[in-house]
Amino acid sequence: MSFDRSIKIAPSILSADFANFGQEIRAIEDQGADWVHVDVMDGHFVPNLTFGPPAVKAFRPHVKTFMDVHLMIAPVDPYIEAYAEAGADMITAHVEAGPHIHRTLQAIKAQGVKAGVALNPGTPVEAIEHVMDLADMVLVMTVNPGFGGQKFIHSGVEKTRRVREMIGDREIHIQIDGGVTPETAPLVAEAGADVLVAGSAVFKGGSVDNPEVYGANMKAIRDSISG
């Protein structure tokens, strides 16, 4: 299959109803989500705690599209196999989470899943220059990781442009995560991003009983780009 450079929306289930993940995942996919973004936090690398491998395994049967697992944990290497076995289609690790990002990306690829490398807002793009050949995706964080609902950090737009230049003609996705809304999505899409994570902007105002709101929220993001 040829590389898909079209805009993809990846709702973060960090903003879903935690008592109802199966229905929430089905609702966002029925309403047009392209990927499902799962935020794994350890209370150490980031000041919040979320999903261990058993939780991710429980999400798996509900995900019909693509399960994108964002690991905000340190150390990361001891847990790669468990998250791959839990059913991740892509595992993204932070370059800041350990001294050996090259080894980490090799370990992800060795599990037969796609590998993403994430950059915190304060990390320069040069930190990933020498691992581009191992990456299927670069994640540009536009908030400091740990929580949903934060304000978009605008330096991420120029950073996205620089990542785009660094990628050249390689088949590597650029994902933006944090504060994506109909106001900020066109800025990063224009700079070269193709995967937009959105938590609060997708889930706000909706529920599994009123899922059309999720669809309308995703449409507002897509329309802001095509417009």
Ligand SMILES: O=C(CO)[C@H](O)[C@H](O)COP(=O)(O)O
């Ligand atoms: O990785 C994350 C936080 O660390 C989340 O994916 C991100 O914050 C999404 O939430 P929102 O769209 O509400 O900013």
Ligand SMILES: [Co+2]
């Ligand atoms: Co995330």
